[in-house]
Amino acid sequence: MTSSASPTGPGTVRPGGRTARTRAAVRAATLAELAERGFAGLTVENVAARSGVHKTTVYRRWGGAEGLVADALELAATEPWPIPDTGSARGDLRALAQLVRTGFADPEQGPVATAFIAAALQNADAARSLAAFFTSRHEQSAVIVARAVERGEIPAGTDAAEVVRAAVAPVYYRLFVSGEPVDEAAADRAADAALAAARAGVYLTP
Amino acid sequence: MTSSASPTGPGTVRPGGRTARTRAAVRAATLAELAERGFAGLTVENVAARSGVHKTTVYRRWGGAEGLVADALELAATEPWPIPDTGSARGDLRALAQLVRTGFADPEQGPVATAFIAAALQNADAARSLAAFFTSRHEQSAVIVARAVERGEIPAGTDAAEVVRAAVAPVYYRLFVSGEPVDEAAADRAADAALAAARAGVYLTP
Numbered sequence: 001m002t003s004s005a006s007p008t009g010p011g012t013v014r015p016g017g018r019t020a021r022t023r024a025a026v027r028a029a030t031l032a033e034l035a036e037r038g039f040a041g042l043t044v045e046n047v048a049a050r051s052g053v054h055k056t057t058v059y060r061r062w063g064g065a066e067g068l069v070a071d072a073l074e075l076a077a078t079e080p081w082p083i084p085d086t087g088s089a090r091g092d093l094r095a096l097a098q099l100v101r102t103g104f105a106d107p108e109q110g111p112v113a114t115a116f117i118a119a120a121l122q123n124a125d126a127a128r129s130l131a132a133f134f135t136s137r138h139e140q141s142a143v144i145v146a147r148a149v150e151r152g153e154i155p156a157g158t159d160a161a162e163v164v165r166a167a168v169a170p171v172y173y174r175l176f177v178s179g180e181p182v183d184e185a186a187a188d189r190a191a192d193a194a195l196a197a198a199r200a201g202v203y204l205t206p
Numbered sequence: 207m208t209s210s211a212s213p214t215g216p217g218t219v220r221p222g223g224r225t226a227r228t229r230a231a232v233r234a235a236t237l238a239e240l241a242e243r244g245f246a247g248l249t250v251e252n253v254a255a256r257s258g259v260h261k262t263t264v265y266r267r268w269g270g271a272e273g274l275v276a277d278a279l280e281l282a283a284t285e286p287w288p289i290p291d292t293g294s295a296r297g298d299l300r301a302l303a304q305l306v307r308t309g310f311a312d313p314e315q316g317p318v319a320t321a322f323i324a325a326a327l328q329n330a331d332a333a334r335s336l337a338a339f340f341t342s343r344h345e346q347s348a349v350i351v352a353r354a355v356e357r358g359e360i361p362a363g364t365d366a367a368e369v370v371r372a373a374v375a376p377v378y379y380r381l382f383v384s385g386e387p388v389d390e391a392a393a394d395r396a397a398d399a400a401l402a403a404a405r406a407g408v409y410l411t412p
Contacts, residue, residue, distance in 0.1 A: 038328070040246075117327065117382070117383060118324070118327040118328065120382075121323065122244070122324065127385050128385075130383075130384075131384060131386065135384075138384070165376055165379055166376055166396075166399055169375040169376040169378070169396075170372055172375070172378070173371055173375035173378050173379065174371070176323070176327065176383070177375075177378045177382070178337060178344070178371070179326060179334075180337065189368065189408055192408045193400070193403030194399070194403075196402055196403040196405075196408050197398070197400075197402040199406075200402035200405075202398045202399045202402050203399070
């Protein structure tokens with residue numbers, strides 16, 4: 001996923017050189033600004049001031065707030081997720097749901113992740129970047145389902161992404177839709193429900 | 207849930223009179239503006255112009271965009287949801303998930319509902335109103351689970367709100383988090399999964 005500001009993505013010209021350093025500085029500043037002000041408060045001016053990169057450079061390469069968010073998400077999508085491997089489907093899915101819960105509760109990660117979701121609701125570029133990010137997350141998590149099938153805990157032919165979506169969806173629902181607290185038990189229940197449904201054959205591919 | 211602009215809620219003074227008409231006009235204009243411009247484009251000026259209510263009146267009674275959204279949500283929470291009664295837990299939960307799916311796909315309702323969720327992500331007042339709205343939705347839907355328990359389809363002691371959350375959460379997850387399409391089959395699977403988990407005892411209250 002590349003930003004709309006540049007078809008090859010900002011900063012791909014000289015990896016490790018000045019461009020890569022500029023991109024890293026702008027990304028770090030974008031994340032810090034999102035954590036402090038959210039997407040609605042993200043401006044090229046503030047990112048430029050915080051990163052020490054000239055405003056006109058930020059405008060030229062990233063285009064605006066949307067391009068900055070898209071680029072930060074592109075990086076986030078390439079970062080490996082610490083996929084749990086606890087030895088059981090129940091343990092793995094619970095750990096996955098807890099990873100989402102604790103991530104949003106984290107004082108640094110939480111506001112940035114929330115800003116990504118808010119940005120996607122307001123901007124089509126950010127929405128495309130966020131969708132690519134979640135495609136990557138679903139793909140990375142599929143191994144949990146593959147291992148569960150090997151162990152005979154889940155029927156062969158189960159749609160892995162559907163199990164992953166089900167295990168985390170109620171956590172996101174409470175956080176961003178119904179606005180309810182998500183405690184450890186609620187996240188565990190979401191994971192247990194996904195497993196029960198998978199065992200019952202709900203996610204078998206037709 | 208009352209707007210922060212007035213502790214008694216805007217327009218409760220003379221029900222059926224001038225105030226009620228003003229409130230109805232402002233609400234209708236708020237919904238129309240949300241449908242056209244989203245929360246980010248909602249202004250007192252535009253709502254005043256569209257409703258024919260003077261700008262200073264809108265400012266005084268509703269305070270601003272947040273108060274307008276909170277009041278519109280307060281009304282939405284009191285509107286009865288057409289709770290399905292198909293004769294089976296599977297049919298009822300599937301109909302519930304489809305109600306959410308088709309609501310967001312609707313060219314009139316969809317943008318307004320999306321604007322409510324975006325508003326809640328940006329503003330604490332809107333977030334409180336949206337949470338109250340969903341509390342009302344969960345309470346209204348609980349009868350589906352009560353009927354399922356009576357029919358012996360779901361164990362007694364099942365947490366009704368948890369079943370409802372599970373039946374709709376994957377629909378919201380695709381719409382507002384992962385940004386994936388939600389077809390009829392995806393909504394049915396969400397409902398079927400909630401039922402399978404309920405049958406397996408995942409949502410039994412401790």
